[in-house]
Amino acid sequence: MIGRRTVAAVLALLILTGGVAFAAPATDRVLPAGQHTTEKARTLATTHVRALQELNAGIYHCWPWVETQKASIGFYRPKNVAPRTQDDRYLSIRIYVEQDPSPAFGKLTFEERSTAMFSRYAGPLLRRMTRDGALAADPTLDGFTAILEWMKQAPPVNGRPVHETIAIFMDRASALEYVSGRTDNRTLSARAHVLGFDGETPLGAIKIAPTWDDSFVTTYKVQNYQLEPGVTC
Amino acid sequence: MRSVCGRLLLLTAVLVVGAGCATGEEWGTWYEHRTHFASYDHLGFSVRNTEGSAPKVSRQDMALARDESWWGRPITVGQEQILDR
Numbered sequence: 001m002i003g004r005r006t007v008a009a010v011l012a013l014l015i016l017t018g019g020v021a022f023a024a025p026a027t028d029r030v031l032p033a034g035q036h037t038t039e040k041a042r043t044l045a046t047t048h049v050r051a052l053q054e055l056n057a058g059i060y061h062c063w064p065w066v067e068t069q070k071a072s073i074g075f076y077r078p079k080n081v082a083p084r085t086q087d088d089r090y091l092s093i094r095i096y097v098e099q100d101p102s103p104a105f106g107k108l109t110f111e112e113r114s115t116a117m118f119s120r121y122a123g124p125l126l127r128r129m130t131r132d133g134a135l136a137a138d139p140t141l142d143g144f145t146a147i148l149e150w151m152k153q154a155p156p157v158n159g160r161p162v163h164e165t166i167a168i169f170m171d172r173a174s175a176l177e178y179v180s181g182r183t184d185n186r187t188l189s190a191r192a193h194v195l196g197f198d199g200e201t202p203l204g205a206i207k208i209a210p211t212w213d214d215s216f217v218t219t220y221k222v223q224n225y226q227l228e229p230g231v232t233c
Numbered sequence: 234m235r236s237v238c239g240r241l242l243l244l245t246a247v248l249v250v251g252a253g254c255a256t257g258e259e260w261g262t263w264y265e266h267r268t269h270f271a272s273y274d275h276l277g278f279s280v281r282n283t284e285g286s287a288p289k290v291s292r293q294d295m296a297l298a299r300d301e302s303w304w305g306r307p308i309t310v311g312q313e314q315i316l317d318r
Contacts, residue, residue, distance in 0.1 A: 061292060065295075076316035078316060080315075094312060145315075147312075159305055160306055160307060161307045162309075163308065165309060200308055202310070202314065224289055225291075226289055
């Protein structure tokens with residue numbers, strides 16, 4: 001009798017652990033420490049690897065309409081931003097936002113679409129990126145990068161959809177002041193450096209209109225989406 | 234008479250079967266655009282969620298859709314244009 005119970009328990013454990021492993025996000029979304037090119041970056045990546053994997057898992061489960069690709073998260077050095085040190089390292093994340101086509105969104109200018117996407121995602125991403133206290137307080141961290149990408153509402157080119165992208169660079173002090181509530185979203189975007197891209201074409205630094213805190217991320221639910229067992233958001 | 238009828242029947246059958254088959258060019262076109270079921274995972278999702286029942290979408294379904302580029306590989310900026318490792 002005990003034997004049967006033991007077998008049943010082991011089987012249940014195997015099924016459960018197998019299920020959890022199957023449902024887990026791919027760990028390759030985080031750039032491995034060894035693939036960073038400087039000692040400073042490798043140290044950051046080694047010290048905070050758990051926080052980065054938690055960031056990856058949180059977005060994977062809690063924002064299911066968002067996708068990350070391989071090496072989307074890491075301590076990268078921003079390009080086209082005036083450096084403050086010899087090796088500025090920003091905690092960076094790149095996300096692709098799946099969204100239904102919207103004529104209203106499509107009619108906006110690129111700057112207006114960028115303003116809307118900044119308002120919707122920059123704040124919530126920063127909150128997730130600073131959730132780990134040790135990471136947010138690390139004095140060797142210089143800032144945060146959020147790369148937001150979405151489908152351009154235009155006909156495909158040679159059968160391939162075109163994406164629009166903005167890269168948002170925020171220095172650490174500005175980001176932490178926003179997260180702590182000492183400054184608002186408008187101040188955050190005014191201090192941020194934002195680059196735009198139309199497909200593969202760089203549009204340079206773009207001026208976005210005053211931004212706001214959009215509540216979409218905390219209120220939107222994907223229809224019929226089932227959160228994996230044991231995961232809370 | 235029976236032989237003529239038999240030949241007509243055979244000819245009709247050949248024409249019907251032939252009309253139902255794709256040409257080499259058509260197969261080529263299909264092969265280049267196999268997006269209806271890009272993978273067995275997608276097939277599995279479609280089979281699990283039949284018409285008339287409330288669909289259940291798991292995170293893995295959504296991740297697979299993106300990873301396998303069901304809707305085509307996008308034209309987008311490379312990360313190396315924005316960031317250095």
